[in-house]
Amino acid sequence: MSTFSFSLQSPTRFGPRLGSVVLKRPSIDIEIATPGLLATTSRGAVPHLSRDHVRISDAIRWVNVSFETFLEHNPPIPTLQALQPGTSSASNPLHTFLGFTPNKHIVSMSARDPHDGRDMPPNGNAHVSVQSLRGVRKLSPTDWRSYVQACQPDIVFALSDTPFTDPQYSQKRLTKSIERSAAWLSSLLNLKSPPPPPKTSTKKVVNNTSSNVDTLIPTNTRIPPVFLHLAGIASPGARKAFSDSLLEPLSGPEAEALLPLSKLDDGVAGYTIDLVPLKSSVEATSTGVESQIVPLLVTSLSALPIPKPRLITATQSPHEILRYIGSVGVDLFDAGWVQKAADYGVALDFEFPVRRTSGLREIGHNLYDVRYRMDFGALADALRGTLSPQEDIEDKPVCPCAACSPVSPSTRIFHGHDTPLVSGEEEQSSPRHLPHYTRAYIHHLLHTHEMSAHALLVLHNLAVLDAFFAGVRGVIKDGEARWEEEVGRFGEVYDARLGVVEEARERWREVDLARGKGRLARERSKQVDVGAEAVVGVEVRIEV
Amino acid sequence: MQFQVIAKCNTTRARVSRMTLAHGVTMLPTFMPVATQAAIKGLTANQMQALGVTLILNNTYHLNLRPGLEVLNQAGGAHKFQGWDRNLLTDSGGFQLVSLSKFTTITEEGALFASPFTGEPTMLTPEESISIQHIIGADIIMQLDDVVSSLTTGPRVEEAMNRSVRWLDRCIAQHEKSGTKSTQNLFAIVQGGLDSVLRDRCLDAMIARRNGVAGYAIGGLSGGEEKDVFWRVIKQCCDKLPEERPRYSMGIGFAEDLLVCVALGVDMADCVFPTRTARFGVALTHDGPLNLKLSKHAKEFQSIDESCPCPTCTDKTSRAMLHHIVTHETAGAHALTLHNVVFQAQVMGRAREAIIAGTFPDYLKQFFARYFGDAGYPEWCVNALRSVGVDLLEGTPAAKIVSGNGAKWEYAAINPQ
Ligand SMILES: [Zn+2]
Numbered sequence: 001m002s003t004f005s006f007s008l009q010s011p012t013r014f015g016p017r018l019g020s021v022v023l024k025r026p027s028i029d030i031e032i033a034t035p036g037l038l039a040t041t042s043r044g045a046v047p048h049l050s051r052d053h054v055r056i057s058d059a060i061r062w063v064n065v066s067f068e069t070f071l072e073h074n075p076p077i078p079t080l081q082a083l084q085p086g087t088s089s090a091s092n093p094l095h096t097f098l099g100f101t102p103n104k105h106i107v108s109m110s111a112r113d114p115h116d117g118r119d120m121p122p123n124g125n126a127h128v129s130v131q132s133l134r135g136v137r138k139l140s141p142t143d144w145r146s147y148v149q150a151c152q153p154d155i156v157f158a159l160s161d162t163p164f165t166d167p168q169y170s171q172k173r174l175t176k177s178i179e180r181s182a183a184w185l186s187s188l189l190n191l192k193s194p195p196p197p198p199k200t201s202t203k204k205v206v207n208n209t210s211s212n213v214d215t216l217i218p219t220n221t222r223i224p225p226v227f228l229h230l231a232g233i234a235s236p237g238a239r240k241a242f243s244d245s246l247l248e249p250l251s252g253p254e255a256e257a258l259l260p261l262s263k264l265d266d267g268v269a270g271y272t273i274d275l276v277p278l279k280s281s282v283e284a285t286s287t288g289v290e291s292q293i294v295p296l297l298v299t300s301l302s303a304l305p306i307p308k309p310r311l312i313t314a315t316q317s318p319h320e321i322l323r324y325i326g327s328v329g330v331d332l333f334d335a336g337w338v339q340k341a342a343d344y345g346v347a348l349d350f351e352f353p354v355r356r357t358s359g360l361r362e363i364g365h366n367l368y369d370v371r372y373r374m375d376f377g378a379l380a381d382a383l384r385g386t387l388s389p390q391e392d393i394e395d396k397p398v399c400p401c402a403a404c405s406p407v408s409p410s411t412r413i414f415h416g417h418d419t420p421l422v423s424g425e426e427e428q429s430s431p432r433h434l435p436h437y438t439r440a441y442i443h444h445l446l447h448t449h450e451m452s453a454h455a456l457l458v459l460h461n462l463a464v465l466d467a468f469f470a471g472v473r474g475v476i477k478d479g480e481a482r483w484e485e486e487v488g489r490f491g492e493v494y495d496a497r498l499g500v501v502e503e504a505r506e507r508w509r510e511v512d513l514a515r516g517k518g519r520l521a522r523e524r525s526k527q528v529d530v531g532a533e534a535v536v537g538v539e540v541r542i543e544v
Numbered sequence: 545m546q547f548q549v550i551a552k553c554n555t556t557r558a559r560v561s562r563m564t565l566a567h568g569v570t571m572l573p574t575f576m577p578v579a580t581q582a583a584i585k586g587l588t589a590n591q592m593q594a595l596g597v598t599l600i601l602n603n604t605y606h607l608n609l610r611p612g613l614e615v616l617n618q619a620g621g622a623h624k625f626q627g628w629d630r631n632l633l634t635d636s637g638g639f640q641l642v643s644l645s646k647f648t649t650i651t652e653e654g655a656l657f658a659s660p661f662t663g664e665p666t667m668l669t670p671e672e673s674i675s676i677q678h679i680i681g682a683d684i685i686m687q688l689d690d691v692v693s694s695l696t697t698g699p700r701v702e703e704a705m706n707r708s709v710r711w712l713d714r715c716i717a718q719h720e721k722s723g724t725k726s727t728q729n730l731f732a733i734v735q736g737g738l739d740s741v742l743r744d745r746c747l748d749a750m751i752a753r754r755n756g757v758a759g760y761a762i763g764g765l766s767g768g769e770e771k772d773v774f775w776r777v778i779k780q781c782c783d784k785l786p787e788e789r790p791r792y793s794m795g796i797g798f799a800e801d802l803l804v805c806v807a808l809g810v811d812m813a814d815c816v817f818p819t820r821t822a823r824f825g826v827a828l829t830h831d832g833p834l835n836l837k838l839s840k841h842a843k844e845f846q847s848i849d850e851s852c853p854c855p856t857c858t859d860k861t862s863r864a865m866l867h868h869i870v871t872h873e874t875a876g877a878h879a880l881t882l883h884n885v886v887f888q889a890q891v892m893g894r895a896r897e898a899i900i901a902g903t904f905p906d907y908l909k910q911f912f913a914r915y916f917g918d919a920g921y922p923e924w925c926v927n928a929l930r931s932v933g934v935d936l937l938e939g940t941p942a943a944k945i946v947s948g949n950g951a952k953w954e955y956a957a958i959n960p961q
């Protein structure tokens with residue numbers, strides 16, 4: 001069993017803060033320094049990465065799994081993992097099913113994909129509408145709890161009643177939203193209510209693989225640490241009311257059911273903020289949406305305890321991240337946008353603090369661009385590969401990713417009469433560094449629609465973002481003045497309009513539409529650009 | 545090239561050899577995964593090395609278009625460009641010219657085609673094919689041959705065969721004066737269609753040129769011909785080709801084809817099938833292919849093959865998880881590609897072991913019994929192996945035999961769910 005903790009170096013309510021998330025397991029402690037990142041998944045996998053690539057990426061320490069794609073089956077398949085021989089609900093069944101390493105990865109579980117902003121049918125008093133490949137499903141709080149108990153992620157996101165309908169929400173809708181969110185949190189924390197009735201299909205399913213279990217009742221009733229979405233959308237009043245409701249002393253039957261908790265907030269390990277619904281419900285102004293969102297977050301957090309981690313989803317740029325660190329004190333950021341940039345063919349290239357100041361720079365390179373056809377440099381200018389040529393080294397830090405600093409495999413598989421003894425080749429020596437993959441090579445892979453391009457770019461982009469956060473923490477350590485100075489410099493050097501990402505995305509969409517004519521294109525147009533599985537599905541299906 | 549036969553099967557024509565090239569040793573027989581565009585689908589060069597692959601194939605036609613020779617030259621060749629420091633083979637580009645472009649016409653000078661970029665008429669001569677392959681820098685390069693479909697009949701087959709011999713002379717001449725002979729090795733391609741007389745004449749002519757070639761490919765097959773004809777041509781070529789040269793059967797990738805070819809004396813084969821079928825959700829196993837898209841796999845928690853040494857299986861990736869992601873996530877394709885590449889290598893590796901141990905006929909019987917099971921043996925395999933002294937039906941006279949080209953696998957049933 002694991003324990004989750006979060007500590008801050010100093011009790012900062014609003015403003016840059018240094019902290020650390022620690023997940024203690026029997027064998028090892030996983031620590032994530034904050035501000036820091038978590039990786040996103042699609043259908044339970046980090047897009048484009050095979051499991052060995054996930055493991056060699058040092059940037060991937062926390063992954064979030066949106067569970068809705070598993071609701072295609074009832075019961076959801078990952079909930080059956082704990083029933084398999086050799087696994088149990090005490091032994092990280094979700095890690096096992098998805099191939100994450102308990103000693104390296106924290107796995108959190110959310111019902112929805114926080115990047116999906118498609119219109120959805122309204123939620124009900126006792127269900128959230130979720131999206132699966134076979135259409136919209138209803139997910140009830142009691143089912144959610146049973147799935148969480150069966151899967152045992154390290155962290156769970158409580159269900160939240162976030163409307164994905166017309167953004168002009170009435171007072172009544174807002175009230176309902178915060179009441180439901182609080183009630184669903186309560187029901188997630190309530191271990192005394194009866195478990196959900198066994199699923200009718202369970203018997204049949206389980207008999208397939210194991211004979212002695214005939215229900216889906218999890219043996220482990222533990223609820224992992226709960227992260228809670230700060231509800232209230234764009235209404236300061238609703239936000240305040242929601243936070244207040246967390247701090248109210250519990251009373252009556254609810255108090256009894258939730259013992260030993262004295263208020264709902266006692267059952268909350270961290271707070272989340274989903275930007276997708278927030279952004280769609282505030283008006284864009286010349287000062288950017290952040291200037292409107294920041295006060296809303298401040299409202300939510302004003303009275304809540306300081307030393308709980310704050311996790312924000314769906315930021316889109318380093319500038320935005322710096323804003324939420326500086327003005328709010330957000331600790332954790334998902335890396336969805338850098339992973340997406342890899343889909344579009346963008347190799348990120350930015351650093352914090354900025355070492356060189358020479359005019360306005362883009363935050364990355366659109367490697368589709370013909371200018372990279374003959375560019376044999378490493379992916380970033382701000383970072384170098386371990387073996388980059390001498391004259392290029394300066395004082396640049398190394399990008400440890402498998403594209404910039406590949407390392408030869410330490411072992412290989414032998415298949416029969418091909419060992420060094422037979423071939424006469426030297427034994428595999430210890431791993432050695434290899435030259436970087438070049439921009440020209442990835443440019444080529446992108447133009448020939450080779451999936452390897454995206455694998456290398458994801459690994460690189462995650463490493464760049466990870467290095468960015470390391471730089472952020474270093475600057476925070478140096479105090480307020482340095483922070484202000486470096487954030488200012490970053491804004492001067494790196495173009496906040498993100499032209500390179502926009503341009504690459506446009507091009508990617510064109511190419512993608514051209515390649516996915518017919519049925520797939522029609523599916524795509526329904527999903528605009530936010531569909532979780534859209535990107536890759538097309539790539540795989542039409543490539544013959 | 546150093547080519548050394550180190551063991552021969554006492555029954556069949558199978559053999560184990562050590563082929564030493566500029567980028568290391570490759571033990572034969574071997575299967576070569578195809579990296580058409582300088583990447584094995586979705587994987588990196590390091591991953592391929594970790595899988596124990598020592599020889600892959602790039603396609604000249606594709607690399608010549610993209611990234612183009614200017615880039616490859618600047619990069620220092622295809623090895624460096626793709627980060628692959630083991631052995632590499634390139635084809636001549638001729639096959640793709642004919643199969644991908646309707647407007648290609650063959651003249652004595654070379655293959656005339658419309659440039660895919662500009663539409664301009666462009667000529668690929670044997671000399672040019674070799675020069676392009678010199679720039680790409682593969683360890684094994686192929687002659688430009690005059691390719692006709694294996695279903696073509698009549699005088700065109702003979703013409704193509706004779707021209708392929710003349711083009712071989714031009715390729716040898718071009719290669720001789722290149723100065724890359726110490727690192728690059730030219731293979732001839734035996735043509736002659738399905739006509740044994742033409743094949744024989746081609747074999748004679750090309751064997752006469754043995755001093756100019758490091759190995760022989762058997763071309764002009766795998767174009768939809770009857771399998772029972774296919775194996776006879778392979779056998780005819782293997783029987784006649786010189787012992788001391790590697791033999792390469794082009795475009796062969798199904799496990800049964802590989803093992804029959806090995807038994808007939810083939811040392812090398814390549815095919816896009818294992819990596820392509822992975823992208824459609826099919827995992828190759830010793831019990832036959834598994835189509836993981838089928839909903840029957842949705843609740844199976846076992847791996848594809850518990851005894852498989854690939855990263856996907858040693859990690860115990862469940863069929864259920866694979867079912868969930870194949871054809872939706874590139875990560876699903878990667879997982880199956882890793883597995884399928886290893887499966888092919890295992891089929892060949894076990895063949896090498898068995899040949900060394902003197903048990904290759906047993907290996908064939910066991911493999912076919914398990915792989916085809918109740919589906920029945922393809923009749924052509926039974927015939928082909930009988931021709932080299934192995935009777936798959938020995939001891940199992942009641943075994944089912946399927947005529948035609950063999951069993952229909954799960955991968956044929958491509959309808960998901
Ligand atoms: Zn990198």
Ligand SMILES: [Zn+2]
Pocket residue numbers: 848849852853854855856857858882883884886
């Ligand atoms: Zn495997």
